[in-house]
Amino acid sequence: MSTKIIKRKALSISAAVAALGLLAGCGSATAPAPAADAGPVTIDVWGWDAESTQHVVDAFNASHDKIKVNYVLQASNTATQTNFRNVMESKKDIPCFMPGIAPITTTLVNGWAQDITQYVEPIKDAYSTGAQAAAQVDGKFFGFPAGPSATFMMANKAVYDKFGLAVPKTWEDFVTVGKELKTHGVTVINLAGEDPSTLLQMSQQAGASWFAIDGDKWKVNLQDDATMKAVDIIQQLVDNDLVAHQTYKDRPALYSYFDSGQLATVPLAWWSMTGYQTNFKASLGQWQAVDVPQFKDAKQFVSSGVADPGFVPVGCEHPAAAVEYVNWASTSKDAIEAGKNQKTGSVGVPTNLADVSAYTANVVPDKIFGSQPAAEVGAVIAKAQNAAVGKFERGPDYDAWFPEMQDQWGKAMAKQITLKQAMTNVQAFIAKDLDSKGIKYEVSK
């Protein structure tokens, strides 16, 4: 998956979904809402969704006397980030809620996010544990609970059936099946050279912890046993030429390859199904939604995915009002009505809620999965969402080390170095970068 694209889409969708109030109909509607700051207040809420958020805000304003929300529509995700940096520099017109634009730790290191623990704590049970974890640093909420769009798989059933193979349920079997498919000229998965997100997600799934806070310092370990499990699987796939390396920058070529029957499996999140349906022709109806493979020794089913939570910026004087609005937009039935797509009437998957089963079947497109019922596909998505780890700490300098990881991943995919060497190099880069920034850390063994 293209991390940047996925991240951006996930950000926009999860942020939009969270802020749009597409998240109603759950027990959270009865969760105690935090008290708004005394007296009527007006707060600015930023976003780049031009379709539904304004309707949600209007509905909120119509039903609340003490808080008035002013939705400040930004031109794009990028424009939002640029403008936000500017207002934080000028300390003027700071909004009271920002959609997620970076991992919460990065947001905190940049000095942007307020501690909103006292406001989120009373309402947190409405949200999944993964969503809660993603919004916390060192046990405190610096962001609003945000759920990841969890990974599941789309298998080309026609390809598997043609060669008499079963869709693998473990990563170890994934390699075995990949070897068999290779003999028929089919690759088992696509690993784009620019995108190491598969490695991050598999490491997360295996239980890796690359960064952890230990008192006043960071513990860094990109070479723990869990990570090495993921590294080993990917290395086998690469060494045996079982994977394709189609870039996400060349979308027509990518879709054409996926659609050609030369690729057996595609990892994806719920929001990308429609895009595949729109761009596939020959393989429409041949795909089947399946669970993401597990590691053989996994004790329970887990899926991967990370989220970048929205936050209340430092400088906002009404954090309680901001949290009350976001909580209402995330859980109220009125919000879901207001947030429906005006043209299609559709709603998204409210990824931050504890149980999304009621929403997943509605987002399944009608052609790509052929005879597989939408309810069954929805169940796969819900299972992934409900089992999402959510938290994967990316440390205080994610922006700095991720491009380095892209470089190293690219070299590993081109077989210039091994993935293990790549992880060693990235860890060395992180140490150097943290040194230059004066951040305390310890590299774990």
Added chain:
Amino acid sequence: MSSRVEVRKSLDGAEQKPSRQARAGASASPRFSWRTKQRIKGASFTWPFVIGFAVFTLLPVVVGLGQSLFSSKTSGLGFGAATVSFAGFDNFARGLVDPVFWDSMLRVSIYAVVIVPVIQLISLTLALLIDAVKRRVANRFRLILLIPYMIPGIVAIMIWLYLYSPVVGPLRPFFGLFGVHTDFFSGSMIWVSIGNLAVWGSIGFNMLILFGALQAVPREIFDAARVDGASEFRIAMSIKVPYVRGSLVLTGLLSIIGTLQIFNEPTLFRSISPESITKDFTPSMVIYNQAFQVGNLNYAAALSIILAAVVGAASVIIYRLTNKVES
């Protein structure tokens, strides 16, 4: 009468004494002479440029210089505001020995050594060809060749990404017709692909400058050469090219400056061939990465100034060398 008459006299270059009325007028506004006012009026046409240059070029340079003299550090877990302190020339000292930065500089310099002569040669050839045909035909080709220059860089790259695409692009099957099976996105071809894009995007502008210079060459010299039996090729090589040497130096310098600062092409091609084009592939990419990924604006500012100094030095050296050759 006064001022209009005065203007006419001045324009005529008459060195007559000013009339009584004119003297009276001058004494009425003693602060500026007529000539000074004219100069101010003339200079006022440059104000839009001067203001833009000051705000968007000089001011950022000054701000960048200021930024480069400081450094910021956090402590502990890195949370909270960073401490900014005066660092003197520390950032410059680090930049001057940074192997990542200088490797990228070497890489781009080698690329420039290859690509700039290619651009110059093609631009000159096209300019000579267009100069040799009838004006109506020349105008058509001039416009067609300028189109790539008019297309924004990022758009051009997206177009070429499609053209190069091994699956949906038309180039691969086209070359396949001649038995050439190549992948424009492969590591071994990536420089060629970027270079081709650079040539495509810049020959139009260079050709226009050179064509303009060729148009200024006195035509009677060609007639004299033809009477002496010179061929068109000989005229081109012995008369036209020497006449446009100044413009060749200009386009060469502009190409060198642009090439050393190359950013758009490798940044987008990085997705295609990340094992070859790393985040620190060119000096501008190193600077961008330091500023917007690593978050070290101070060091990025210092590197920007070092890059500007290198580009400036390269320009001066080449300008002097070409002047020597000319003299």
